[in-house]
Amino acid sequence: MKIQQVEAIPLRIPFTVGGRSDAGAWGGKDLKTVDSLLLKVTTDSGLVGWGESFGFTVVPVVKAAIDNVIAPLCLGRDPLLIEKLMREVQRTLHIFGRSGAIMFGLSALDIALWDIAGKAAGQPVHRLLGGSDAAELSCYASLIRYTDPELVAENANRALGLGYTRLKLHEIDPACVRAAREAAGEEVEITLDVNCQWSVRDALDMADRLREYNLRWLEEPVWPPENLDGLARMRREGGISIAAGENASTLMDFAHMLQAGAVDFIQPSPAKMGGITELRKVFALANAHNATVMVHAFYDGPGLVAGVHASAALGGANAVVEWRFFDLEAQLYGDAIVPKGGVMTVPQGPGLGIEPSADVILDYRLH
Numbered sequence: 001m002k003i004q005q006v007e008a009i010p011l012r013i014p015f016t017v018g019g020r021s022d023a024g025a026w027g028g029k030d031l032k033t034v035d036s037l038l039l040k041v042t043t044d045s046g047l048v049g050w051g052e053s054f055g056f057t058v059v060p061v062v063k064a065a066i067d068n069v070i071a072p073l074c075l076g077r078d079p080l081l082i083e084k085l086m087r088e089v090q091r092t093l094h095i096f097g098r099s100g101a102i103m104f105g106l107s108a109l110d111i112a113l114w115d116i117a118g119k120a121a122g123q124p125v126h127r128l129l130g131g132s133d134a135a136e137l138s139c140y141a142s143l144i145r146y147t148d149p150e151l152v153a154e155n156a157n158r159a160l161g162l163g164y165t166r167l168k169l170h171e172i173d174p175a176c177v178r179a180a181r182e183a184a185g186e187e188v189e190i191t192l193d194v195n196c197q198w199s200v201r202d203a204l205d206m207a208d209r210l211r212e213y214n215l216r217w218l219e220e221p222v223w224p225p226e227n228l229d230g231l232a233r234m235r236r237e238g239g240i241s242i243a244a245g246e247n248a249s250t251l252m253d254f255a256h257m258l259q260a261g262a263v264d265f266i267q268p269s270p271a272k273m274g275g276i277t278e279l280r281k282v283f284a285l286a287n288a289h290n291a292t293v294m295v296h297a298f299y300d301g302p303g304l305v306a307g308v309h310a311s312a313a314l315g316g317a318n319a320v321v322e323w324r325f326f327d328l329e330a331q332l333y334g335d336a337i338v339p340k341g342g343v344m345t346v347p348q349g350p351g352l353g354i355e356p357s358a359d360v361i362l363d364y365r366l367h
């Protein structure tokens, strides 16, 4: 089998979030559409694999990297030699950066190759990773930033009404965290992601104000994301468990993060950090460092599904899936992976187990 075509497919899908959103790491205020980037690998045997890169405003850059740099390296290669192919393209491109657009594109490629490997073997990807008897996984509703305590409470209640028992907030004002805790009661697990908002000193001061809300974790409290000493100090002195990792890339970054004692929860993002090939190594490494993997998945295509397979096979009883709490006008997989009662069905078909809708791609493709 040989790779015949590698195609980057940008999508733009309108969405709502139960009120006006504030600006955040993903884009400006009151975002109306979400941009994502699919990668389609076609082989000469007729098998097709789907991957996904991280999206939003970086989509045009990653598309250019795939079209001009990554795709030409892949044509004619055996898609089943995933480890070899990924090692070689990573080596070939390393001088252009070990994260960012090149690595996002390679991540999408890797996910598509695992989809093909599963289809060729007639097995779901989770079985190629060691297998899982988990038919479903618990999800947390990952809310956008509102910066309005009333809207936070309203949307926390909306998520709880749909059966979620775990929430993530992207707020930076303790009043919004209080609103969520008061709306949710004491039993609901709440995490807070501030996307690298503070200096270490400011983050420690904020931790003093946030501790009473019993957060399961505080995510990326300090700037910049690679400030591992700062994260480690937060973890030692802040009194709240620390999560980070969505901006780390490839195995070595995660090794450094774990060696620094920077995190309780480590968050590899398969559509950014190297795909399933790197992700499975991070699971092993995290186990050896007594850290819990919480796969980052602020997206809803093959990147998310890749994380679901890895979490099912490698995450054990701790596995929880991030579900972006967006009401999209169209879902790439219909309702196949939309959580019901706060749980997501683990796809059981060959490869990633479900296929993107051709109609959704036709209707929402950006040209």
Ligand SMILES: [Mg+2]
Binding pocket: 193, 195, 219, 220, 246
């Ligand atoms: Mg985050």
